[in-house]
Amino acid sequence: MWLNKLEEKFGRYAIPNLPMIIVAMYAVGYVLRLMIPGIGSLLTLNPFLILHGQVWRIVTFLLMGPDSSLIFIIFVLLFYYSLASSLEQVWGSFRFNMYYFIGVFGTILGAFLTYAVLYFAYGEITAASVSMDTFYLNMTLFLAYAMMFPDMRVYFYMIFPIRVKWLAVLDGIYLAYVFLTSGFTAAGISVKVSIVVALLNFLLFFFSMKRIRSRGAAFARNTVNRRRKKEFKTKTVPRSGRKKNGAMHECAVCHRTELDDPTLEFRYCSKCDGDYEYCQDHLFTHKHVKK
Known part of the structure; x- marks a missing residue:
């Protein structure tokens, strides 16, 4: 399998505990937006502005996590860390690194390709509206978690138990709904491309880790x-x-x-x-x- 070959050569370069780093970046981004109103507009992945000198955006968009109340943010980040660290434990640090960074690279590539298509089709003004983030990459990360642990339960409002596989179905329905209703403006096309890139990344790993998926269920039943x-x-x-x-x-x-x-x-x-x-x-x- 191609992942095995890559791990043999580059596995030693994997970043350990990447979920903690990702959550910490989202926390930093939330604090910055809380302390400096309007700074979020300077952090997004916008190819037009990157090509006009704001090159930091190619990295700072990774700070753009959920934007809501503090209590909700804490809940979301803890939940995200829990599922991401579980995937890292089963897949290994290298494979989790690959999933996340291929998704990030795909998002960047998708943003620039979308910008290029809109620029040549409609001109610079329309293309300047292209902007993407990692929101849909994170949503497909939940799909990956459901793939590994379909029978795990989460408690809705800390009371009602729901199996992860049913939440994954709702996740998929939501992605389909957003894709179909996002329209064909520059912003809408950006959303469509973000969803497609994230799903392609998910499918790439879904079909590449059949053996690990079969062992993931056993791992979930034997939490140490x-x-x-x-x-x-x-x-x-x-x-x-x-x-x-x-x-x-x-x-x-x-x-x-x-x-x-x-x-x-x-x-x-x-x-x-x-x-x-x-x-x-x-x-x-x-x-x-x-x-």
């Missing part, structure tokens, strides 16, 4: 708590022996130990021939060792 982690460490010391620098666990792929990162989880693979131990980033993505 601290008690089981301590039991695991105790039980595996005789089996694994001591690793480098006196560590008890070492990933057979990236060779990280609990001394490198105390938050890492380690498991043995039942399909590998031998006692091969893997960290949470490579448990579901490594190549099985066969003698």
